Amino acid sequence: MNAIAKLLTADHDHCDELFAEAEDATAKQDWDAAARGFADFHGAMERHLAAEEATLFPAFEARTGMQGGPTMVMRAEHEQMRGLLEQMRAAVERHNDAGYLGLSETLLMLMQQHNMKEEQILYPMSDQVLGDDAALVESLDQAIHPA
Amino acid sequence: MSQAGLSFEQAPPLGAPLRLFLIAPWFLIAAALAAIPLAGDWTANRWTPAALGLTHLLTLGFLGTAMAGALLQMLPVMIGSPLPKVRPVAWLAYLGLALGSPLLAAGLAFGLPALLDAGLIALSIAWLPFLAAGAASLARAPALAAATRAGMRHAWLGLAVAVGLGLYLGGGLTGLWPLHRPIELTRLHAAWGLLGWVLMLIVGVAYHVVPMLQLTPPYPAGMTRWLTPLLFASLIVYSMLALLPGSPIVDLAAWLALGAPIAWFAFATLRIQNRRRRKLPDVTHDFWRLAMACLLLGLALAPMALFAPEPRHGQAQVTLGLAFILGFAVTVVAGMLYKIVPFLAWFHLQAQTQARAGTIPNMKEMIPDAAARRHLKLHATALLLILPAPWLPAWLSAPGLLLLAASGYALWRNLHRARRLFLQYGGRLG
Numbered sequence: 001m002n003a004i005a006k007l008l009t010a011d012h013d014h015c016d017e018l019f020a021e022a023e024d025a026t027a028k029q030d031w032d033a034a035a036r037g038f039a040d041f042h043g044a045m046e047r048h049l050a051a052e053e054a055t056l057f058p059a060f061e062a063r064t065g066m067q068g069g070p071t072m073v074m075r076a077e078h079e080q081m082r083g084l085l086e087q088m089r090a091a092v093e094r095h096n097d098a099g100y101l102g103l104s105e106t107l108l109m110l111m112q113q114h115n116m117k118e119e120q121i122l123y124p125m126s127d128q129v130l131g132d133d134a135a136l137v138e139s140l141d142q143a144i145h146p147a
Numbered sequence: 148m149s150q151a152g153l154s155f156e157q158a159p160p161l162g163a164p165l166r167l168f169l170i171a172p173w174f175l176i177a178a179a180l181a182a183i184p185l186a187g188d189w190t191a192n193r194w195t196p197a198a199l200g201l202t203h204l205l206t207l208g209f210l211g212t213a214m215a216g217a218l219l220q221m222l223p224v225m226i227g228s229p230l231p232k233v234r235p236v237a238w239l240a241y242l243g244l245a246l247g248s249p250l251l252a253a254g255l256a257f258g259l260p261a262l263l264d265a266g267l268i269a270l271s272i273a274w275l276p277f278l279a280a281g282a283a284s285l286a287r288a289p290a291l292a293a294a295t296r297a298g299m300r301h302a303w304l305g306l307a308v309a310v311g312l313g314l315y316l317g318g319g320l321t322g323l324w325p326l327h328r329p330i331e332l333t334r335l336h337a338a339w340g341l342l343g344w345v346l347m348l349i350v351g352v353a354y355h356v357v358p359m360l361q362l363t364p365p366y367p368a369g370m371t372r373w374l375t376p377l378l379f380a381s382l383i384v385y386s387m388l389a390l391l392p393g394s395p396i397v398d399l400a401a402w403l404a405l406g407a408p409i410a411w412f413a414f415a416t417l418r419i420q421n422r423r424r425r426k427l428p429d430v431t432h433d434f435w436r437l438a439m440a441c442l443l444l445g446l447a448l449a450p451m452a453l454f455a456p457e458p459r460h461g462q463a464q465v466t467l468g469l470a471f472i473l474g475f476a477v478t479v480v481a482g483m484l485y486k487i488v489p490f491l492a493w494f495h496l497q498a499q500t501q502a503r504a505g506t507i508p509n510m511k512e513m514i515p516d517a518a519a520r521r522h523l524k525l526h527a528t529a530l531l532l533i534l535p536a537p538w539l540p541a542w543l544s545a546p547g548l549l550l551l552a553a554s555g556y557a558l559w560r561n562l563h564r565a566r567r568l569f570l571q572y573g574g575r576l577g
Contacts, residue, residue, distance in 0.1 A: 016362050020424040027427050070227075080497055087505045101427070102511035108425075109490040109510065112359035113224050121227035121289055 003137045004056070004130065005123035008048070011144050012115045015044050019108065026092065026100045034100075038092045042085055044144075049078045051143035056126060059136055063129045070122055077114045081107060159219055159229075161495040161569070162576030163237035167216030168488055169562055170245055174208025175477065175555035177249065179529075179548045185256070186541035186548075192461040193468055200256025205472050207270065208248035210345060213480045215240045215277060217487060218348075222281075225295050225355060228288035230280040243273025251317070260321040267317045274310045278303070298351030298375045305343025305382075312336035328390070335386050342405065343382050345476050350375055350412055352483075357416060360486060361423040361432055366415055378408045398453045406446050413439045413446075430519040434482025437527055441474025444534075462537035473551075474530050481526065481558055488562050489513035492569040500573050507572050513565040522557035529554050 022037035057071040084107040091100035130136055178201050182189060188197035219237055223229040230236055247269030254263030281303050288296055313336055319326030326332075358365050365371075381404040388397045416439050420432065448470065451463035489510040496507050532547025570576070 017424065020362050020426075024426060076498070080494075083497070083503060084509075087503075090505070102509035106490070106493055106510040108360070109486060110494065113490075116224055116355055116359065117227065120225065120295060125289065 002124070002127050002131070003134075004126045004140065005119065007137060007141055007144075008052070008056075008123055009119050011044075011048050012119065015041065015048060015111075018044050019104070019111075023101070023104045026097050026104070029095070029097055031092070031095050034092050038089065042089060045081065045085060047144050047146065049081065051140050053078065055136065055140050055143060056130075059130055059133065060122075060126050064125075070117075074114070074118070074122065077110065080110055081114070084110065159233040159237060160577055161491055161574070163234060163241075164216035164219050164491065165488070165562075165566060165576065166241050167212045167219075167237070167244075168484055169559065169566065170241070171209045171213040171216075171480075172555040172559035172562070174204050174212070174248060175558070176552045177208065178204040178252075179551035179555060181252075181256075183545050183548050186536070186544045190462075190465060190537045190541055190544060191458070193464045196256050196258055198465065198468075200252040200254075202468065202472065203255060204248060204252040205477065206340060206345075207244055207251065210472075210476055210480060211248065211273075212241070212244050213484065214345070214348060215244070215273075217352075217480075217483065218281070220487065220491065221352065222284050222299070225352075226285070226288040226299060228284045230284045231287075232276075232280060236276050236280045239276050240273045243269045243271070247273055255320075263317055263321045267314060267321070270310075271314065274306070278307055278310065281306075294371050295351065295354070298347065298354070301375045301379045302344055302348040302351055304379070305339050305345075305347050309336055309340030309344050312339065331389050334389055338382060338385060338389075338405075341471060341476075342378065342409075346409070347375055347378060349476070349479055350378070353412075353416060356483070356486075357419065357435065360425075361420060361429065362425040363419040363423040366419060370411065370415055374408055374412060378405070381405045381408060395454060402449050402453060406449060409442065410446055413442045428516075430516055430523055431482040431485050433520075433523055434478050434485070437523075437530075438475045438478035438482065441470045441478065441530070445470035445475065465537040466534055469534055469536075473533065478526065478530075481522070484558070484562060485514060485519045488565050492565040492574070496569050496572055496574040499575055502572070508568050513568055514561050518557075518561050518564070522554060522561060525550055525554035525557055 018037065018041035022034060022041045025031075025033035025037045053075060057074065061067050061071055084103050088100055088103045088107065091097075091103060181204070182197075182201050185197035185201070188195040189201055192198065193202075216237075219230060219233055247266045249266075250262050250269060251266030253259065254261075254266050285296065285300055285303060312332055315324075316326065316329060316332060316336060318324055319329065354366055354371050357363055384404055385401045388401055391397060417436065420436065423432075445467050448463050448467045451459060452467045454460075455463055492513050493507065493510055496502065500507065529547050529550035533544060533551060536544035536547065566576075
């Protein structure tokens with residue numbers, strides 16, 4: 001069983017793709033494309049973070065009894081990402097490419113070390129303890145892929 | 148299922164790895180400056196006392212400190228299991244390497260048993276607790292992320308063998324016990340330290356950080372599964388062959404067995420980097436490419452280092468060592484520090500102060516690209532001048548060595564800038 005890891009890892013890749021497009025447009029100072037690209041990226045990120053917080057983490061915590069451990073660290077890092085994303089949105093609005101690129105570099109490191117912890121440990125562990133819960137996988141899928 | 152070791156905390160506090168990262172460049176500077184008056188010795192042959200001393204300044208002083216610091220940070224992220232007792236372990240590694248590396252290097256270079264003794268004691272204090280904590284961390288890691296754990300285990304074994312042989316050889320040199328087959332065991336010490344530990348760890352880390360940082364495709368799955376076990380098996384075969392009477396066939400077999408996986412790694416890295424989705428200029432990316440070019444150069448030199456008659460044999464061996472240690476390992480580590488240090492400074496500062504993202508320096512404000520790129524240019528130019536040193540009159544190595552010292556200083560200044568900003572914005576190191 002690896003349904004959770006597969007679904008959410010693929011969504012990380014999708015977010016990475018959108019991240020690279022938005023950053024590329026910003027570096028080229030193509031501000032229309034940057035605004036569109038960033039909005040797509042920001043939306044995908046927020047759906048991913050929210051799906052984990054509203055669906056995956058509570059189920060993981062309930063099943064393992066681990067309340068203050070890994071999921072707490074993950075939630076704290078989500079908040080750090082949201083802070084950077086807000087600043088990046090402001091940088092796109094102000095056409096501040098240098099500011100954006102410093103923030104995007106920081107977000108990328110934060111995001112990737114976060115994703116590594118999820119992909120290496122948290123998702124496989126979630127699959128072990130929750131993988132038989134098809135309804136959970138379905139609701140995660142719906143939350144990250146809006147109709 | 149055991150979850151006892153599972154922890155994602157960004158342990159330890161920033162001060163522990165940062166202290167190790169900030170002392171590393173000083174050993175690069177020390178090695179570069181000490182090499183200028185000793186140039187007549189180390190350029191001729193890797194077995195000269197000067198070459199042995201300088202090698203240890205680089206491998207223990209620069210690579211040892213920086214890689215130990217990086218591991219304190221990476222083990223929780225990569226295998227979900229921090230080092231136990233990380234603060235004292237980090238302090239002992241720092242003090243032991245800071246004192247032991249120069250003592251051992253001076254003891255080797257000048258043949259002073261008292262300095263060797265003191266150096267060996269300090270290095271034991273650095274590495275033995277670090278190895279013990281590493282073993283505990285690996286043993287406690289959740290039984291997931293199998294390929295990563297396997298790579299880290301191989302690197303741990305590489306370090307353990309290198310340290311064990313190093314203590315045996317060092318103790319023998321100071322007269323603690325008689326040495327058996329010191330030449331062969333010194334070759335093994337170097338092979339396990341450089342390939343079993345340094346290369347193995349860089350490969351294990353590369354699997355994650357190269358795709359992560361540039362958004363490249365992943366390394367081929369067959370490679371992440373088989374490369375480090377293959378390299379490890381090759382090292383064991385090489386070790387057994389090295390204890391047999393030397394013959395060209397044995398040397399050729401060893402070169403092929405070790406060279407093939409190394410070339411596989413270098414070419415795979417360059418190939419996935421070419422297919423990266425993040426196309427922006429990135430200084431760490433450029434450090435990595437320079438490092439891979441040097442790794443391949445080292446491989447290409449290996450036949451000459453093995454089979455050419457003297458003096459080319461000795462000269463090629465020195466250039467090969469320079470290409471691997473300075474060109475490959477130091478370059479990768481410097482490139483990684485430009486991601487690790489500004490990120491950790493930002494991350495801890497944000498977490499401690501709960502500052503809004505725009506009110507504290509981001510990574511590129513912690514260490515500006517232009518400053519890191521100046522260091523890269525100094526480092527690359529220094530390499531270009533130093534790599535041919537064994538083939539040229541000794542005095543001609545001085546300009547490259549001065550540039551290398553300047554490059555070490557540029558690295559320190561850049562890393563120190565992140566520390567200064569971290570403190571200035573209210574961060575706490577402890």
